[in-house]
Amino acid sequence: MTRTKNNWRIGLMAGAITTALVTTACAGAGGGGAGGGGDSDEESINVLMVGNPQMVDIQELTADTFTKDTGIKVNYTVLPENQLRDKVTQDVASQAGQYDIASVGAYETALWQKNGWLHEMSSFADADSTYDSADLLAPVADSLKGEDGKLYALPFYGESSFLMYRKDIFEKEGLKMPDKPTWDEVAKLAAEVDGAEPGMKGICLRGLPGWGEMFAPLTTVVNTFGGTWFTQDWQAQVNSPEFTEAVDFYVKLIREHGEEGAASAGFTECLNAMSQSKVAMWYDATSAAGSLENPESSKVVGKVGYAYAPVKETEYSGWLWSWNWVMPKTTKKTDAASKFALWATSKEYEKTVGEKLGWSRVPSGKRASTYELAEYKEASGDFGALTLESIQNTDPTNPGVQPRPTVGVQYVTIPEFQDLGTKVSQSISAALTGSGTVKEALDSGQKEAEEVAKNYQGK
Amino acid sequence: MSTSTLEKRGTFLNRRKKDSRGEGDIAEKGGPVWTIVAWVATLLFFAPVAWMVLTSLHTEADAATNPPTLFSGITFENYGALFDRGVGPYLINSAMASIVSTLLVLALSIPAAYALSIRPVEKWTDVMFFFLSTKFLPAIAALLPIYLLVKRVGMLDNIWVLVILYTAMNLPIAVWMMQSFLAEVPKEILEAASVDGAGVLRSLWSIVVPMATPGIAATSLICFIFSWNEFLFAVNLTATISSTSPVFLVGFISSQGLFLAKLCAAATLVSLPVLIAGFAAQDKLVRGLSLGAVK
Known part of the structure; x- marks a missing residue:
């Protein structure tokens, strides 16, 4: 009996080794060349x-x-x-x-x-x-x-941002999406379509902390509300009235009509929510449209309409x-x-x-x-056409209502911005969950931004 | 070697085998409540693994649904995608780094443990502390100097760098485990073998190693798992030739597009050899741990 058990275990061990060897061998045979290094006789x-x-x-x-x-x-x-x-x-x-x-x-x-x-x-x-x-x-x-x-650098693919919405839901509710909606109109529409289907929320906006996550769409909102991270002479503006109004608006819209679990929703989560019919609108990258229209990954193919990035004070506000x-x-x-x-x-x-x-x-x-x-x-x-127009209408040099110290729509082109944007977004994410306020987040962000600005003032 | 030495060794091994099968008093003390608790705990720990396997068998769209769907359409397309992306070289590199470093660790830790337990050198507790102290420094703190050193000697993206590092990283743990385990070998048996004329090497090979098989198995498996799963040094010291499977895994994470099903398929495939080896050696692993450093 003991011998049989031992044999069984030895067999299993041999199986493990064989599995490792077979998987590696098979994989090697089917490999596409990734990571395998190159032959010495070819470039x-x-x-x-x-x-x-x-x-x-x-x-x-x-x-x-x-x-x-x-x-x-x-x-x-x-x-x-x-x-x-x-x-x-x-x-x-x-x-x-x-x-x-x-x-x-x-x-x-x-x-x-x-x-x-x-x-x-x-x-x-x-x-x-x-x-x-x-x-x-x-x-x-x-x-x-x-x-x-x-x-x-040579560009591989580019994107701007636009508003994606469910045409069928809007039609059912008797609503019409303007070609160039304002944020106030979008907020009203989000309230109208919230709950249009069981479990459906009005809009998906990124709430996941990160300079490239939450602050990609949020900085475009700040820009069109008249705010900026820094003035041209590097004065921090994070708790300015315009910046505050924009963030207040963004947080309020998400809390009232935004997706479930917003504090952990980034591009991927919003793509899931829109693809699975859990939200009626989504403001994000133009490159998302290809995924929404792909029948292999989306349940809303052919049901999505597209409009320019929503605005307030500026004519366009899409990112680049x-x-x-x-x-x-x-x-x-x-x-x-x-x-x-x-x-x-x-x-x-x-x-x-x-x-x-x-x-x-x-x-x-x-x-x-x-x-x-x-x-x-x-x-x-x-x-397609709207993507092209959105990209062509971006102005990285002057994306808002005042001159900027660096070129870039949804980011400030300094190394410190990654850390600054991520820290401020973490505080705003806390405001989304109710464990903090927008004012606290931006007052704290202002101090961080002032420290960063000192590196550039007078240069 | 005399018959008496072999009989003593046989009695010792049989006693330990009996204990390992749970035929002693400990098993009799357990009741149905503890059985249920054990099963619940087991299922809780196994649930994420089962979830990973199930997710790997879904399409990306199904894997991304909220709330998650348990039994929607089953597909193996994600596994096909792994082979399309060339998982092979990464698995080979992982196997190379893990197996060779584990063998080196064993070759160094068994004699070291012998010298620290069966025939202790002077101030052996200080030596043990020294071994442990090499684990005090966080790996991330050592990364930059190691990177610069490896670059200076021109060995970036070389699998032997990982072999050396994994050997060095696992050696202290292995010495501690083996020392605890070898300390349990009855000295009388070694004395009897010595009386019979066995030298140090003969005693080590014919007496100590067979008795310490569970400990060696447990130590090997732990070193193998640690090496197989190591990410920090692998991602920083390798590029295209020597990358290991954990580096391949994270490549599926994308900020644009769905990736959960493919990531789970890759994680399942990469876990498979370790899971099977761990399952096969589970009794030795548990006994090795309970008799070893964690005791």
């Missing part, structure tokens, strides 16, 4: 990127297109945004040179370019006669340029963001790395994605020509 580059759906698509397409055409093998490392920022900073600051290309946002591009960490990309783009830099959307391209007027490919100065493979960046941001790549994966998955929001493609026009339906 390869190392790419670090976030795991957004558009990046997963490029990973899938690389071997059969880019590598096949150029012979350059691409080794991808995929990390979440925060880890990626840390990793690139560490890699560049220590001159380790482990990565030849990285995907970064517009905020990091501006900061790292000033630090002298990035290769300029204009010369590579200009040297490629098929690239057509003039086709890049002006606000997107401008946000990636240095003071010398050169591009320091792009994910871009940058080439750290530490790379020793500028030729191969620039070929990859040019390919990934080219018109041809967009066509490849459209033909192989579907036109709704094209990394759009960076080229005007994308919106002229008949297939993309059909796939992007109601939201």
Whole structure:
């Protein structure tokens, strides 16, 4: 009996080892080249990127297109945004040179370019006669340029923000969404559609703390309410009447008609809520529309209408963001790395994605020509043209009612903003849950902002 | 070796096997209430794992529903996506770093524990404290110097760096566990073996190691699990060639789009070898822990 038990356990141990070996062997056979390192006899580059759906698509397409055409093998490392920022900073600051290309946002591009960490990309783009830099959307391209007027990143996809709403619910309730709604109108509409279906709330707005989470939409609200983080001469304005009014409005709207569990709702949670018919409106990134119209992940396909980002004092208030490919100065493979960046941001790549994966998955929001493609026009339906117009109407230099010290719509382009924005958003999140007040949050934020401002005043 | 030595060793091992099967007094003291408590506790601890597996078998849309759906359509597409994204090299790297470092830890910790328990060196308690003191510093505090050192010697993105680090990180725990376990080996048996002419190596191999098998198994498994799951050094010291499976896992986290089902599928697959090994060695693991450092 004991012998049988021992044999059974030995067999199970052997099974564990076999499982490990089989899974690794099978996986190795099916691997797409990620993380596996490159063969020494062929040229390869190392790419670090976030795991957004558009990046997963490029990973899938690389071997059969880019590598096949150029012979350059691409080794991808995929990390979440925060880890990626840390990793690139560490890699560049220590001159380790482990990565030849990285995907970064517009905020990091501006900061790292000033630090002298990035290769300029204009010369590579200009040297490629098929690239057509003039086709890049002006606000997107401008946000990636240095003071010398050169591009320091090539845009992979761009986005603004707009209001998404349930056409069928509005029709049922006899309501009409204006093309350019004001925030006051949106608040009234949220009250009307709150509870239009069992368990349905009026609107989803990000309440998850984080400078890139809650403060992406909230800073656009602050901008259009007449507020700003800093004046042009670096006077902190976090508890100014305009900033306070905007945050009060945002918190009140969420508490009265917003999603369940708002303090932990970011982009993903709001996407879930809208896709699962739990909210009737959602103000967020234009890039969300592709997911809402994807039958594989959404239950509201064809039922969503789109309107400009709501406003109050300004004509437009959409944000501007792009994910871009940058080439750290530490790379020793500028030729191969620039070929990859040019390919990934080219018109041809967009066509490849459209033909192989579907036109709704094209990394759009960076080229005007994308919106002229008949297939993309059909796939992007109601939201394509509005996305283009929203991006074109953004003004990163002057997004509000007063001059700004840095360029950027929903963020202040200084390294301290990540920490400042996150801290203030944590206090506002406490106000959302009732464990604090907006005034307390902004008074505390003002002190933090004043400390930050001291680093820049008089310079 | 004489028959008497082997008989003593056999009696000792049989006694311990009997204890490990719960045939002693302890089992008789438990009643139905404690059985229910044990089952409830077990289910509570197992629930997140079951939830992870169930979620991995849903589509992203179903996995994202609120409230969660338990038994909506089952699909294996998320597991297919893992292989499309090339999980293989990451698993191989994890296996390499974990298995080799565990073997090295055993090779170093068993002789060290022997010298600290069976034939104690002078001031052996100070030595034990020294081993433990190497765990006082938080790993994050050591990261920057280690990073700079590894970069200086040109070994960034090299799996052998992780092997060395995991060996160093797990060695103090292994020495403590093995020392506690070897302290239970009756000295009379070793003396009898010595009288029979067995040297140190023969005693270690033929007497100590067989008696300490549960302890070695428990120590191995714990070192293996710690190495397999380690993230901080793996994410900072590796790039594209030597990344391990925890680094692969976090790559599914996205600020744009749904990822929960795929993340759960990756977590399930990566947990599988450890879960099976842990299940197979569970009695040795429990006995090793109860007789070892946690005693």
